[in-house]
Amino acid sequence: MHWNYPYGSNNGSNFGGKPQEPNSAPSKPKNELVANRQQNQAGIWNGGSIVLASSPLSFPTAEWRSPTFDLRPDLPYLSQGDESSTPVYRSKTGDWGSLWVLIEGLNEQFGSWYGFSAITVKMQEFSSPIDPTLIRSTTNPVDITSQFAVDLSQPVARQQQATQLQLKATNDVDPIRYWQVRLYFSWNIVATVPIQLRIQSAYF
Numbered sequence: 310m311h312w313n314y315p316y317g318s319n320n321g322s323n324f325g326g327k328p329q330e331p332n333s334a335p336s337k338p339k340n341e342l343v344a345n346r347q348q349n350q351a352g353i354w355n356g357g358s359i360v361l362a363s364s365p366l367s368f369p370t371a372e373w374r375s376p377t378f379d380l381r382p383d384l385p386y387l388s389q390g391d392e393s394s395t396p397v398y399r400s401k402t403g404d405w406g407s408l409w410v411l412i413e414g415l416n417e418q419f420g421s422w423y424g425f426s427a428i429t430v431k432m433q434e435f436s437s438p439i440d441p442t443l444i445r446s447t448t449n450p451v452d453i454t455s456q457f458a459v460d461l462s463q464p465v466a467r468q469q470q471a472t473q474l475q476l477k478a479t480n481d482v483d484p485i486r487y488w489q490v491r492l493y494f495s496w497n498i499v500a501t502v503p504i505q506l507r508i509q510s511a512y513f
Contacts, residue, residue: 353511354512354513358507359507361505362504363494366499366502368498373410374492375408375512406513408476408477410509414505415459422500426496428496429496432491433451434447435489436488438486439487
């Protein structure tokens, strides 16, 4: 089973989309995975491709957030609060799956800078054992900047264009129920135009 963009996922402070008004009540597409979570087989969350725009120009930053995943949809479910979690079902191999995030645009120029220029990237996990509306940070931000280096001595056709992250909940063998990942980007530069990275994401 396959579901695209459940419940306005890929939200964050800088992701190229229009922020949702706090008191608005947008119509949400029916999520068959949520409606039939205990009858479904292994599925995929498709986060699509979005543009992550940095701001301001001086020492810009950006943030990407995954939706809140329900890693134990086999357990009885009762929605608590206004938000629902996105269920991810165990694969036929018995693995709980991975969140895959591909960040591209590292070797592209934005004004006088490249996407990877003076970049720092940190990853942080949020979770809750009982309620998707009560997730809290359960790890300190981890520096993963080393995965974003580009060797400009290589011909352009051979340069690293993107980095691919495979992310799993800390307790992967028997994962926490509700889980979210946030990526924090910062550049130690004074830019002339916004740096815009493209992010593809999926959970399977």
